[in-house]
Amino acid sequence: MSSSDRRGFLGLLAAAPIVALAGCGFEPVYGTGGTGAALRGRVEVAAPDTVDSYLLVQRLEERLGRATTPAYTLDLTLVTVEQGQAITASNDITRYSIIGRADYVLTSLADGTVVASGEVDNFTGYSATGSTVQTLAGERDARARLMLILADQITAQLYALAELPS
DSSP states (O other): OOHHHHHHHHHHHHHHHHHHHHHTTOOOTTSTTOHHHHHTTOEEEOOOOSHHHHHHHHHHHHHHOOOSSOOEEEEEEEEEEEEEEEEOTTSOEEEEEEEEEEEEEEEETTTOOEEEEEEEEEEEEEEOSSOHHHHHHHHHHHHHHHHHHHHHHHHHHHHHHOOOOO
8 A cells, every 4th residue: 555545544534433423413512502502601500518519619610601691500419528548557547538429400490490410429539648737738639639520520411411402
């Protein structure tokens, strides 16, 4: 096969997935009529009541935009659990995991119908082998990372699963 034949073949191969996706109803999230564009700046996220939920709401508002003309409400239930992961022979915990789970419900303000709902979960960890200040900073950073991860998962599910009126 000559090099020009290979380039043509590789170009055809690269275009094949795009053609296949166009035929199956695939549309970009932020494209005209996409879920991302329909939700941007229109979701009022429930007010936080803990530091963790504040961080989660902050991240969700970064991704969805702060509601200027809300058409939907997003209610959240957040639960976090801290578990020791590495325990020494003298029974000291040297590493912790923070496990988080967020249940969400996206509701239309117009008629009260549930547009999307679900749950996400994930975990992060931090070391407890340094000073008290280092351990507290590690825990705070791990909680912030966990809320970022959960917000990304919620946003991705909303964009993929929300059944918005046309």
